[in-house]
Amino acid sequence: MPRARLRVAGGGRALSLGARGLAAAGMLLALLAATPSHAGESRYALLIGAHRGNADEPVLRYAGSDTERLRDVLVSLGDFLPENVLVLADPNADRVRTALARMNARIREEVAHDRSSVLLVFYSGHADAESLHLGGTLLPWEELRNLTSGSAAAARLLVVDACRSGQATRVKGTRLAAPFALPPDVETRGMPEGFAILSSSSAGENAQESDALQGSFFTHHLVAALRGMADHGGDGLVSLAEAYQYAADRTVASTVATMGGVQHPTYLYDLKGRSELVLTRPGRVRGLASVRLAEPGQYFFRKERREGPVVLEANISREARTARLMPGRYFVQRRLPDRLYEAPVQAGGEQSVDLSAAPWSVVELDQLVRKGGGPSTSYALSVWGGGGSGVLEGFPFTPAASVQLSLDTAALTLDAQVELARSVLVSEGLERQLTATALRAGARKVFDLGAFSLSGGVRLGATYFDQRFSGRLAPPRWQLSPHLDTLVRADVRPTRGFFLGVEAGLRASYVRVSSEQAPSARTPVTPVFALGAGMRW
Incomplete structure (x- = not known):
């Protein structure tokens, strides 16, 4: 389970949360998280996707996809106006500085007119313990943190999905530097009030992206959470606490068997004195x-067909x-430990x-x-x-x-x-009894x-x-005959x-x-057939 750091404003020390404390942390976060969205609140987002880091780092494939998917869900479900969401594709460090400074200037204008605001800054790309890597340029972590936390917005959220490596083909042969981690100076310097940080991995771990998901594990699950998968209360709202908990749990589960190792998302925040921060309203x-x-x-959920990209992954246990999805055609797969269900689904606008009741087909x-x-x-x-x-x-x-035993x-x-x-053969008063015992092993392409x-x-086998x-x-006569x-x-x-099976x-x-005369040998070629039945497990 993920480990997290929780800081409560007022000078209290940081608490380290393990598996048992994480649920309590989520409840506390829901009580402490920032101002709810309302009609007079403006929401701003700066989404940064960087495929290229330093020259010695592998090129990421899906940083841009991460930002686009997050943009879509924020605009469609999160009360973020399209003109208030800026996506930067493969920017350098100066471009990020300029964009964030301009966004902060707009937010100051909102505050001057007594309008509350929320700022979300998201980064998907390479990073280490000191800085973000932006196409050969560096943006120090301290600078990004200060530009975000120093905004005039009432609530500031910084999400860092910092990948030092990709899937297996992008990890192999790569010399990894110290991966991104939330800096320890937060413990001594404290967190600004109304500020929260989410990281896709903890210290010493590498965030990863997946070819199957066509995106990073953490961002993929974060987007799924915002689409309604994290709505524990069933009120049609997804809070910061719910979104983080869902994304963290699913990221851990998805990376257990990957070459990059298990990712444990982490968070730091100080959102004292505010009610629950609602990120999206899917319901x-x-x-x-x-x-x-x-x-x-x-x-x-795959777009249109079985081979389409995964647009949503959800794990359902009891509840x-x-x-909530955009109208369209989806190919849905439901995985159980011993089989897979598949069905095409047409989702219409506002249709439930x-x-x-889907027309499921079963893959054993x-x-x-x-x-x-x-x-x-x-x-x-089988017999x-x-x-x-x-x-x-x-x-x-x-x-x-x-x-027959098959693997x-x-x-x-x-x-x-x-x-x-x-077999028994009677001829000219002579009865011949033939018993044949065979052992065989082979392989089939199915x-x-x-x-x-x-x-x-x-x-290939032999018959006695x-x-x-x-x-x-x-x-009596006997012989061993290979075949x-x-x-x-x-x-x-x-x-x-x-x-049931038939083979020939x-x-x-x-x-x-x-x-x-002298003994001889022959190689007869004979037809064989069989009918059978069996069980699989």
């Missing part, structure tokens, strides 16, 4: 589609939530959509593994019956039964099989087509033949976890032949 804005998420699971665990999502493996145990043309001379058909991975499905076959799966592959005679005295199978297979899933193929065997 009170007209023109947006309401999507209710009632069933537990992890939800991904149902309502997300209950996902419980093995299919989910092959899609590269969720667990890395799944297993199946098969069938047979094939006899390998030994005189046996036209050999019925067989087998048990599904993202690349291939691996099979291990034990088979028992038995292609999923909804409830059906088609696969093809090979298996034991042939005995009745009706005359003759010694190679090539096969195709089709599976269908009538119910969850259960499947050709078997090339190596068989020794005894005769009155």
Whole structure:
């Protein structure tokens, strides 16, 4: 769980909050956070996205996307007028200084006319413990902090999503400097009243961006929080406390398995004497589609199609939530530990959509593994019956039964099989009994087509033949015959976890032949087929 620093105005010392104290901190933050928005309040935002830092740092891909998404949600849900929101794409340090100084001048004019105001400054890009890295120029952290906290706005919020590294391909081989962290001087110098800072990571950690999300983890979850996912009280409002708590929890969960390591977002603030700072009002804005998420699971909303970018991620455990989205077509995925639900959803303006009634299709665990999502493996145990043309001379058909254990991975499905076959042939008063025991292992490539799966592959094995005679005295015969199978297979899933299958193929065997002349060998190629049923887990 995230660790946070909480400073209460009035000279009290900072309190360090662990997992148990974080919920209490959120409640206290809700009681202390800044002035509520009202008709006479002006809201300003400066959003900075910097893809390029210093020359030795990897180029970030989604800093600009972070700022655009945050701008959209602030304008549509947060009472920020479009003309009061400035997005700076890849600026240098001087441009940031100038833009923030001009915004502060506008805010001073508001104050002169007795109008309250809120200032939000957001940065997505590279940084270290001393400064922000802006295309080869440096903006000292102390300067940005002073420009923000010194504003005449009644409430000032600084959000820093400072990435020193990207996903795996942008971490590998990169020499990392000291990552951004909230400076320790705040402990001794104190926080200006009405000022709050949110950071995407704590000291010693690296903020990260995700190719799957097409944005940074922290900003992605912060935007989801502002769209209604953090509305714990169900009043249609998202406060600073609710937004931070949701974004922090989801960032920790999303970065547990990443190469960059777990991120623990942090905050510092002093908002004494004010009621709750409402950042967005998703439940009170007209023109947006309401999507209710009632069933537990992890939800991904993708724009228009399965391969589209993720525009919203939400984790539902017990409490149902309502997300507010722009009208349009979405492809929604609901992840559970052992399967994935998928459905196209059309969200119209001011339309209420209950996902419980969506036309869900189910992707089972093995299919989910092959899609590269969720667990890395799944297993199946199945029983098969069938047979094939006899390998030994005189046996036209050999019925067989087998048990098969399969391991599904993202690349291939691996099979291990034990088979028992038995055949009896009577000819000219002589009864010949043939018992064949086989062990095989192989691999298949599986292609999923909804409830059906088609696969093809090979298996390598060996069969132990034991042939005995009745009706005359003759010694038993045995031999070990290696063989190679090539096969195709089709599976269908009538119910969850259960499947029926059919497979057919050709078997090339190596068989020794005894005769009155010199022993010889042959390599018969015979057809085989089988029907089976099994369970996956």
